[in-house]
Amino acid sequence: MRAGISPAGVFGLVLLAAAAAGSFAFLEMPLGALFTGSAAREAVAFVGRFIPPETDPAFLAKVGWAALETLAISLLSTLLAVLGGVTLALPAAGRQGPLARQAARFVLNLLRSVPELVWATLMVLAAGLGPFAGTLALALHTTGVLGRLFAEALENTPRAPAQAVTGLGAGPLAAFLYAVLPLVAPQWLAYALYRWEMNIRMAAILGFVGAGGLGALLYYSLSLFHEAEASTVILAMLAMAIAVDGASAWLRQRMAG
Amino acid sequence: MSAVPRDPAALPRLGWTLAALVLLWPLLRLADFEPVRLLDEGNLRAMGHFIRGFLPMETSHDFMALLGKAMVETLAMATAGIALSLLLAVPLGLAMTRGLSVSRIGPGRRAWIGTLVRALVRALLAVLRGVPELVWALLFVRVFGLGASAGVLALGITYGGMLGKVYGEILESTDGRTARGLLEAGSGRVAALFYGLLPHAGGELVSYTVYRWECAVRASVVMGFVGAGGLGQLMDQSMKMLNGGEAASILLTFLLLVLAADGLSEFLRRRLA
Amino acid sequence: AAQAEDVLRVSAIPDEAPTELQRKFAPLGAYLEAETGMKVNFVPVTDYAAVVEALATRKIDMAWLGGFTFVQAKIRTNGTAVPLVQRAEDAKFTSKFITANDGIKGFADLKGKTFAFGAPSSTSGHLMPRYFLGQEGLNPDKDFKNVAFSGAHDATVAFVQAGKVDAGVLNASVWDKLVEQKKVDPAKVRVFATTPSYFDYNWTVRGDLDPKIQAKLTQAFLKLDPANPAHKEIMALQRASKFIPTKAENYKGIETAAQAAGLLK
């Protein structure tokens, strides 16, 4: 009689738990401090400084403009990344043979392992200071991320529909469009919209390349302890993120019908 | 033969496409989108010069010692951060999943409670990840002082928000017929999750979690802010100084860690399959 | 803050790379340990605000602050933060405007160019240059094509040297150090303007630190003597000729400038 989960599986789980416990021990984290009275007082005092948000019209106009710029940069970079990600995800999911799979995976890993900041520096040199460099930097890193997520979603998708269509003699691209895309589309859409939301927040990087946007504004106000202003910026970012989140939920619900 | 009705979806589809194209133009202008700039000779030279600076890689003894220490710290912080974020993400992600909602198939008159709870959880997750890491970090500095604790907690909270949302969406995007069948047979939502959704979505969940861990390894911003050190901070610094040799060594470390994470993800998914 | 009695927790604003700060601090830390009999713990960070926040909430005892960060810390601690000492050089500090662009000869040529400050809360890398630019009739937010915050002084030099920006500004002390260490190519990057002098960096402690320890610390700094070979390395690393006592009033000017430049509300 075979057990439900293999000994190797149990061993793996134990190993993961041990890694987590070991990490906490190594870092000597006094998590208890979180539940002391002074922690609560400090937290309340900190949050109190953010209220009420700054509503000076001139500042609001600045935030509005920065929000538009952020929207443009994040949306364009995500669109570019979706195109790049899909192109690389198809071979990376092993649909064009093992060699193409390894090659595509390596490219994705490389794109992803180079942090946004490094891409930003490279792109500033390549395209000059400004929003365009920020867009490219985010697009490159995001391509690596989306490519990997797309590829793994593909690999986790049932194969029968695609096999049925290739069984009709269809080419790989046609089989993908007719039998795989309808299955992975909700997941891909979720990942793409989610990455868009992340890119809205890529704060420090965009400021670093002089692209402005909400991120730079936030970093600036926090550095100067202008918490009321920071609070307005955070609210603007939150509003955008929640809008994207809601759009994601709505779109996918519509797809599921 | 009577005429075939025209595709009813065609007109809306055309409309949306046109609307998207019309919207794209101002965005391109706002983002200063000029790809020709990439071909500018001066720019190409500047970038070429910078990339040439990547070699030789920095391998001095001091730097390698620093790198090794940063790597160990980074691994520990990433693992601890992800562990904390799971505590938040798992329950909230489950609460957000419509496919596990008993009330959606169940007694309709209470359905609004479920809808409300899901909306609230969604909003809570959005706030957790929407408040910038730096703000969380500053908050926790007030509790723990400078050091890894504040960074790991800030990481745990923002990543909790992200993981929770993604978990929920993954569970919703998978084939829900099995889980629905089980709920219809009276099973509870947790049991339906384990018997009905995880067999479909397990691989996807594992793969995303490992990816987040990998992000935590790269997470420079928060860690550096509060003096927790680690690879991210080292990278930030080498990059700001445009020190190519150091950057190349750190990049190689990142690449190795990412490859390792990728391998782990694949191994785990294969075990699950 | 119970365990704080035998450990002195120290940090510094990251106006230079945190690892560089740590390297600079090591011998000074050992010296202070010997002088006070306390264990000295140094935490390097990458964010100015985190240092101020930690000092204001008594999570650290002493910090190396810039003029502007000191003003911020003073406000946040309701005026209790105590500046102990500063370097003689800090009493007449300046910032250097640098460029690698042949077309830039003076402030007037900066219009429509890209420009890099250090960190937003840096005194010598942002506040004072912005203040003096304003007096020259330049508003960075309107007159420059693009403004970037490099985050640290040495990063600003790297930006300018690589052509990422047309011009930038950094503090004189770091500039001199980089020139000395040949980290910048003077043929490429040159100084085209210098600000008038102002008060900058100091060592500040939290107000409720035991006055006896405060006194010991002040003494230890003032005792440092470049003629003493044991002290020479410490002084060289700190780029100090000698340490002098300082007081909060010295930074009134900075506070005014910050208000004028709109950085303080």
Next chain:
Amino acid sequence: MGFSLKGVGLTHANGFRALRDVDLRVACGERVALVGASGAGKTTLLRVLAAALRPDTGRLSLLGTDPWDASPATLRRLRARIGLVHQAPPIPPRQRVVTAVLAGRLGQWPLWKSLASLLYPLDPEGARHQLARLDLGERLYERCDRLSGGQLQRVALARVLYQQPDLFLADEPVSAMDPALSELTVALLNEEASRRGVTLVASLHAVDLALRHFPRVIGVKEGQVLFDLPAGQVREAQLRELYAAEGSVPMAGLAVLPDAGQPAAAAPPPLRCA
């Protein structure tokens, strides 16, 4: 305590009226076959009986309760007492047979037991017993995507047998099985229902099986009940009308039916209502 429907109507989300004004009363322990053309509404009706789809009009009582008026906890308990064999088995491809079968009791097991059983199957003997009745005992630890169509359908059946519901619903439970196995399976369902004294409703395309094994046969056409008769009283003309909806369907397929006048073979069930 079987179930009753009064004026039940159901419109799908896209506006399609799948059930209209269905009146039905089935007593505890009855065994009923549903027959009807493709798209007539059999699956929809069974899902309404499983408290999985909520009708927009009419009144519904299952095992004595109105599911859509009950508290969530009551509804859940009710559902645990109803078992539906789906037309297309909704079983995750990579799941193992034993897990798929044990899932039948999820509504009855406490949570810890459900979870523990994932790590180590707690009642493989019970699962094997039900599988063996369907001649599949030796596939206990196989993955479900390694089974043939008929084998997978038997796994889905074994799950509901293992659930031991008080209201046993089956949607085309033998569509993927060969004639001999179909015969065996339909007989088994009837025997199980009689022995346990529970109510059984099965939709069947094989009219001969319906007529031979079930005491009562209901014909569904375009979302309505066309006839509701003891098996012995179903006439060929009625079947002809039932399937005639499909335009110009040749009726040759019905020629094979046994003489419709022949009485159903089943013995009267010993009523032991749950």
Next chain:
Amino acid sequence: MGFSLKGVGLTHANGFRALRDVDLRVACGERVALVGASGAGKTTLLRVLAAALRPDTGRLSLLGTDPWDASPATLRRLRARIGLVHQAPPIPPRQRVVTAVLAGRLGQWPLWKSLASLLYPLDPEGARHQLARLDLGERLYERCDRLSGGQLQRVALARVLYQQPDLFLADEPVSAMDPALSELTVALLNEEASRRGVTLVASLHAVDLALRHFPRVIGVKEGQVLFDLPAGQVREAQLRELYAAEGSVPMAGLAVLPDAGQPAAAAPPPLRCA
């Protein structure tokens, strides 16, 4: 130019021997029914014939080519000429009916046409025509997850009808349909194959349908060919043996079979081989 198998054997990845030493030769234009118990290997055999599973032993020739010896391009062209109706329709749930049917021609269309058709269906007329033959013409723009079991199965059939293959394979094509519709559909398949002069192989659980519509019937048992006879020569004893594998299966189901001696009704096909 039909197909031939010589000593074909297939072992599944888990070591299960699903086919052993199958010899079979079917001429162009023949119409053959496969019958056999659940798990006998019918699906496996059909997938081998569709060049979807590669046998480990034996020789295989489909429409004059050995698929596993051919170049990828040849194999693709070959597959475009073979159409298989799967036992469980593998159609993405959210796909619309028109797209699912048009997918039948993907092997013949150039890439641009496949892509364009996704944006705007290029041949809705063709798709509707095939659906209408199965009485489903008005569901052209419906989503597939809104269809009943029998309707979905008809969509899968319409796809292969639309493909117009030279080798037409169908795995239980009528398992989810009512008797009248089954009759119509099996007749339609046979008529289509005769008219176009192509080879048809269908597995069927409904033995009566197999015997009445197909000139040749092959019994598969435990991965081997048990008998291979003209429909008129299949005897009840052979069927009994075919299905007896399932342990102690009662044979009552077979009693309904028509007298096995009765000759098949189909007219000889006019051979117009593709």
